[in-house]
Amino acid sequence: MLFFFTFLACEYLFDVRMAEFVSPNEVVIYESLVIGASVIGFFVRPILYYRRPHAIDATSDVTGVLLVAALLLLIMAVQVEVVITGGLVACCALGYCGSTAHANFARRFARTPCLARAAALSVDALEYGAKWHDDPEAKAAFRRAVVRLTVATAYLSSVFAALNAGFTTLHAVGAVDLGDWPRLLLVVSSLVAGALFDLHGRSYMNIGMTCAAILSTLSFFVLIVDGNGGNELAATIIFYLGLGFFVVFFTTKYAAVSLYARWSYFWPCMGRVVNNVCSMFVTAPAVAIISSQNVLAAVGAALVMFVGIAITLLGQLGQRADDAAMRDGLPLATDDLGGDLAPTCSDPEPVEAAELTSDERLDAFVATFGLTERERDILEVLVVSDQSVQDIATTLFLSRSTLYRHISSINKKAGTASRVALINFFWSWTPKD
Template sequence: MWNEIKTELGKPASLTAVLMMALFTFVFLGTEYLYVNMVSLSAGPSASVNAQNYVLGISAGGFFAYPLLDRLIEKQYRTGFLFIASLIAVSCIFMIQQHISYLATLISGSMLFLLFGIFSGKVYDMSARALGENRCLARLVGISYAFGILLQFVNNNLINSELAEAIVLSGFLSMLVIFFMRAERARRNFAIPHQNLWQEAEAAPARIKGSLASGLLLALLVALMACVFSTLDNAVTLNHAAGTDIGQWPRLFLAGSGLAAGFLFDFKNRKFMVIMMYCVMIMSVMCIVLLRFGAPFPVGLFVFYLSSGFFVVFFTSSFIELSRYMRLPALWAGMGRTANNICAVLITNLSVSLLVSGHGFTAIIAALVLFVAVSIVMVAYMNRWNNIVKTAAADSFETGGQKKCAEKFMETVSLTSREYEVFERLISTEESVQEMADALYMSRRTLQRYISSIYEKTGTKSRLGLYRLYIEFSGKL
């Protein structure tokens, strides 16, 4: 496991993707923290939460604008656009730090987070291009998130003034934009294709039927889960804005949760990632209910930091992986953060009202509704995603290279020629047992013996398990 990570981080493309995501995480969260602190100087806790979520919603507009800008702006002008955008962003950071007035801070924050939305689209688009189909995807995302949080922890402990914090954030933002500019030059001038980080992979899978439905279901799943995690976030922000000293040490736990999520999610090629995230969501729903019945605030803080790390790694990895099958990968690669931000805006007033009211019964009803909604959407999404996995496995048989891979798989698990014929049917069709038996000119009982033998030799128990095993085997080759 660690050897795989060392190998991946030794690749320029993977290392650059990790650094870009880490820098963006640090700059985005650090600026958000500075913005909330400045707003809270002239506004109450509820107004501070609202101001925070408003700019998060505006960042979603920038994210949706990114694919359009990427198409409209000519390649030779993109570097200039990025330079001008970075100057405006740095100016907005210092305007927020100066805190001339509540209105000026709100306007500066809105403009800044609009640009952050554009930057986020570029970060995840380029990261998806660089990582491609990667067995270590969740681990690399977890490492980047943990690194970004550690940078924020060090910054908050070493920097004691808002001016110095604005300078540091501006410096790291400039580093991120430099990565963008270098990548744009690489996209225009790639003399050595195999060393170009951003060249489209020749063997990238074609768009698969049903991928749009999968993307919409995943976005809805992330939005529903965000209702839970945004409510916990608002609870923490309300206490922070009211003067509760949260401290910086819990952020180390946040970094650890993101790192742990990456390693856990990658187990069995991310086979159980959605189920793991579902369990974390249930724990968060229970925590919200307990907080409404007087549970100590540190309990909510603990669950918030634990769930946040898992949630970020989940939606980032899921959409980067799914974007490979979409018609507009530049739009979908970073959709997770955008879905989260949009949801945060939509439920702000309801969430804050729920937190400050004394109606515990309302909290229970809301938690149960969210639980049922997430459960339904999760099942629908998993079915759609499994169909994509099966279709991708079937498509792999249509190319000569993958045929050789299938033959290598046959040799590795010691399949007979007849078992191989059954294996190919199992992995590339959705035929029933009887339909396969008819197509292979054998009895149903004989076919079932072959299927049992294949499952025993491969250590799987279902067709889906066989699909996943074959794709994992192909990835290794």
């Protein structure tokens, strides 16, 4: 949530400065382009994570400097070109930071029953499976679930992008002020959404999001039918209440998807990526409809959105079967995200047997899976340390590549697929008498 509000603040600053140079309709168009550019930042961090991990620290430092410089450009610029440049750089840098924020959120909360509430506060408890099962049915269920979620997010993004275009235009002409109390509405709606979405294992999440989207679309008709009237306040309240539900929805859904995906560092931020890309393409048509006050076009667009949302969120009768097959057949793939085990909302039951100390468990594990003495030393550090791989290698006086080879050997013997999978398996493993 902190990242989301930072992004909104940057967007608000960009709108205010652009309104000094261009017309209200142009402010909306430029805003959509700048927001779309943030997708670059969302992808850069995961690519570095997988392809150039040694460059992440330096790139993060550079990104921080660029973000500060871009914000200064936005504040001090006296030419429209400089404002646009500052907005592009700032959004790209925020996208880079946002990728990390979403990945860290998924790492810590995606496996907990309070995922939606965690999404609301930071804007199904699943059984761990140690091995990757080549189950075609489960993988097909996973693909169907991801496609359905992406299409649903695209439709919902289109609805809220159209609404945002209208309210940004009103803000640019001074009809409403989006910089103060609407943000408080967003906080309230996010907290409410988090509590409601987590009910009954998130089984009513799609229905709740559909209702929120339908209600939010009513504010679009207010803008079209009564664009010069006095109902902007009511429309703004409806819009921001629905927006809070949407942010929690896509953050929660994609964090859960990341548990099963291979390149899991990409997935937690994909909701934001889909939203920003759709906003870039939907804004111009939405501005045209609002400016023309064309009720027929607005009704047609709304019907298309309603049908798409209903099909993707409510119309899939096999959704439970798909989700069950995916949960039963696919293991968690949080290995790419690394880090600590996810906390739970309530006090968890201890996994480790009470009669075993850590050393006893380690000795039993080594004996059972036939680890070498060197592999034992490495495993001992892995299961108790939250350091990065590079720091662990330094502690053990090994090169990074040598450490990876040892970890790969341990994974092969234990039947796990990654460092985090190995740690999870170690603490959930029960020695046999």
